[in-house]
Amino acid sequence: MHVGVLAGGPSPEGEGSFLSAESASKALGDLGHTSELIDLSEPGFWSRLKKVDAGFIAGHGWYAEDGKLQGLLEVLGVPYTGPGVLASALGMHKPTFKQLLVGKGIPTLPWASLTKAASREEIAKVIDRLGLPLFAKPASNGESFEAGIIRSMDDLQELLTSDGLYSSHEYIVEPFATGNTLTIGILQDGDRLIPLPVLEAVSHNEFYDAESKQNPDLHEYLCPAPVAPHITDRITELALLAWQACGCHGISRFDFMLNEQGPVMLEMNTVPGLTRQGNLAAMAEASGLGFNRIIELMLNSASNRPTYCP
Template sequence: MHVAVLAGGPSPEGEGSFLSADSAAKALADLGHTSEVIDISEAGFWSRLAEAQAAFIAGHGWYAEDGKLQGLLEVLGVPYSGPGVMASALGMHKPTFKQLLVSKGIPTLPWVTVLKSARREELARVVDRLGLPLFAKPASNGESFDAGIIRTIDDLQELLASEGPYSSQEYIVEPFVTGNTLTIGIVQDGSELVSLPVLEAVSHNEFYDAEAKQDPDLHDYRCPAPIPDHVTEQIVDLALRAWKACSCHGISRFDFMLSDKGPVMLEMNTVPGLTRQGNLAGMAEASGLGFNRVIELMLASAFNRPTYCP
C-alpha cells in the first residue's frame, strides 16, 4: 500500500522526528510498501493524504504525539498507526498521566507542578515538601529539553526563568533518583499485547539528558537490562496496567527508574523514537521480532483499531 509517514511540526522534537520518519520509510519499503514523508508543519499538509491508504505517525512532541494530529486523522477518516487521542494526550501531559497512575495504584514519584511565574515563596514550599535534590522538567516536552537537576532553590528559580526556544509555562518537579533509566516497549499483535525486553539506558552525562539521548557516544544500551527477573516481571506488569488504563493501541513505550521500593513509572511515550540506533530498535532486535516486524505491527494497528477509540 501507499503510506504517508507524518513527521515534523512546530515542536522542540519536530526536526529530529524526520530521523524516525526516514527509518520508518526504509522499513516500510523493505516490507513492500511505498511511502512519502510529509511535514505536518506545511500548510494544508492534510490534502496530501488523499493518495495514501494509511498514515504512519513518526512525529514526536507537540501536535504529533499529543492527540492533536490523531484527532485530525480521526475526523478525516484516515487510518493511522499507534494510540488514539486520549492515550496520546495523557502521555504528553506528565502531571495528568501521573494522576492517572496514582488512581490505578501504579507507583510513580511524588511531584508538584509549578508555573514559570511562581514566586520564590512557592518554590520554597515545593522544596520543603519534596526535599532536595529535585528534578524539574517541562510538563509537556520530551527528550529532556529544558530539564535539570535542582540542588537549591536558586537552581529551580534559574531553570524556570530561562527562556530557551523550548521553554514551557508549566513544569513538573519530583525527587531526583540516581540510577539508570529502564524502558519497555509494548506492541500490539492483533489481540495480543507483546512486551519487548526491558532496556537499560546508561548515560555518560550526569543524567539521561537531551545531549546523551541524541549522541550515541554519550550513552550505552543494555538489552535485556541486567536486572533481577522479579524486577523485570514487575515492570512488565506495571506497563501493561498503564497501557490498559490509558486505552493505548498499537504501540507505546514506558520509562521507569528503580527506587528503594522497586520500579516507579516516569513517563509514557506513544510515538517512540524509530531510528535504528534507538532504544525501540534495540528492544525489537533483542526480542527476536526484529525492527521491520515491529514497524509492520505498527502499520497494522491503523486497521485493527476499535470502531471508536477515545
C-alpha cells in the same frame, strides 16, 4: 499500501523526527509498501492525507504525539498508527499521567507542577515538601529538553523564568533519584499484547539528558537489562496496567527508574523514536522480532483500531 509518513512540525522535537521517518520509510519499502513523507510544518499538509491509505505517525512532541494530530486524522477519516487522542494526550502531559498512575496504584515519584508565574513562596513550599535536589522538566515535552537537576531555590526560579526555545508554561518537578533508567515497549498484534525485553539506558553524563540520548558515544543500551527476573516481571506488569488505564493501541513505551523500593514509572511515550540506533530498535532485535516486524505491527495498528477510540 501507500503510506503517508508524518514527521516534522513546529515541535522542538520536529527536526529530529525526520530520522524516525527515514527509518520507518525504509522498513515500509522493505515490506513492499510505498510511502511519502508528509512534513507537518508544510502549509496545507492535511490536503495530502486523503491521498494515502494510512498515516504512519513518526513525529515527536507537540502537535504530533499529544493527541492533536491524532484528532485531525480521526476527523478526516484517515487510518493512523499508534494510540488515539486520549492516550496520546495523557502521555504528553506528565502531571495528568502521574495522577492516573496514583489512581491506579502504580508506583511513581512524588511530584509538583509549577508554572512560570509561580511565586517564590510557591517554589519554597514545593522544596519543603519534596526536598533537594530536585529534577525539573517541562510538563509537555520530551527528549529531556530543558530538563535539569535543581540544587537550590535559585536554580528552580531561574529555570522557571528562563525563556528557552523548548520550554512551556508549566514544569513538573520530582525528587532527583539515582538508579537504573529502564524502559519497556509494548506492541499490539491483533488482540495480543507483546512486551518487549526491558532495556537499561546507561548515560555517561550525570543523568540521561538530551545530549546523552542523541549522542551514541554518551550512552550504552543493555538489552535485556541486567536485572533480576522478578524486576523484569514487575516492570512488565506495571507497563501493561498503564497501557490498559490509558487506553493505548498499537504501541507505547514506558520509562522507569529502579531504586531501593523497586521500579517506579516515570513517563509514557506513545510515539517512540524509530531510528535504527534507538532503544526501540534495540528491544526489537533482542526480542527476535527485528525492526521491520515492529514497523509492520505498527502499520497494522492503523487498520485494526476499534470503531471508536477515545
